[in-house]
Amino acid sequence: MPSPYTAFGAKNYYDLFVLWFTVVDPKVVDPVGLRYVTRNFGTLLVESLPPRVDIRSALRADHYDAPTFDDSPPPEVSFRNALEGWRDEVGNECSHGWVEPIPQQDHVKPHEMHNRVHLWVAGISKVPGIKDPVPGTIANNTSPNDPVFFLHHANVDRIWQSWMARRGRVYAPRSGFRAGQNLNDPMTPFASFDRTATPASQLEISKLDYRYERPEPGSREGGGRPVSAETAARPPALRFNCLLQ
Numbered sequence: 001m002p003s004p005y006t007a008f009g010a011k012n013y014y015d016l017f018v019l020w021f022t023v024v025d026p027k028v029v030d031p032v033g034l035r036y037v038t039r040n041f042g043t044l045l046v047e048s049l050p051p052r053v054d055i056r057s058a059l060r061a062d063h064y065d066a067p068t069f070d071d072s073p074p075p076e077v078s079f080r081n082a083l084e085g086w087r088d089e090v091g092n093e094c095s096h097g098w099v100e101p102i103p104q105q106d107h108v109k110p111h112e113m114h115n116r117v118h119l120w121v122a123g124i125s126k127v128p129g130i131k132d133p134v135p136g137t138i139a140n141n142t143s144p145n146d147p148v149f150f151l152h153h154a155n156v157d158r159i160w161q162s163w164m165a166r167r168g169r170v171y172a173p174r175s176g177f178r179a180g181q182n183l184n185d186p187m188t189p190f191a192s193f194d195r196t197a198t199p200a201s202q203l204e205i206s207k208l209d210y211r212y213e214r215p216e217p218g219s220r221e222g223g224g225r226p227v228s229a230e231t232a233a234r235p236p237a238l239r240f241n242c243l244l245q
């Protein structure tokens with residue numbers, strides 16, 4: 001009888017291991033500093049999880065990313081922006097370590113896809129002993145303390161793999177962008193202990209010894225006219241923001 005673990009790509013139970021860690025932010029970032037997980041589904045900015053149509057729309061993006069390689073390129077062009085969730089927003093500002101969108105006037109969905117899951121799971125809760133309501137654990141830099149974080153990010157990775165199955169194992173920028181972001185750059189924070197962890201090393205998951213049983217089905221149906229990377233180019237003002245992580 002096959003081991004139940006084989007369904008997840010592990011060859012036997014010795015391949016499974018336990019990670020035990022807690023992310024603690026400095027007080028300036030997380031003045032509340034709760035020592036337990038909080039969630040209050042659908043009570044912070046968004047009322048529901050992303051619909052499947054958002055996944056299909058993201059999979060139609062022709063490029064992994066485009067200049068200026070920040071949150072400017074529209075999601076019709078930048079798969080990365082579609083997946084992360086910066087759709088139709090005109091900017092953002094950092095407030096106490098988490099993103100406060102500046103939406104367009106007629107705009108009702110400043111956060112989509114990856115960002116929307118963080119916000120929906122987190123919600124905002126009243127906590128005993130604390131005056132103001134507190135955003136849930138997964139809404140800020142302590143997000144890995146909520147186990148949902150790993151399920152969520154595995155799904156983000158699954159959607160990325162589904163996009164690459166359609167468009168090829170490509171990544172941008174290849175070079176010339178800021179350190180840690182280019183194809184062959186060691187990635188922060190892993191670079192401190194593994195210089196081989198680059199974006200290039202993550203493109204082919206068969207080499208990483210795992211797979212997804214259910215990638216997103218279908219092909220490039222209903223893609224419409226592709227938008228060129230050039231049309232996405234905006235004034236090269238880089239905006240550094242506090243992306244949800």
Ligand SMILES: [Cu+2]
Nearest residue numbers: 114118244245
């Ligand atoms: Cu995340």
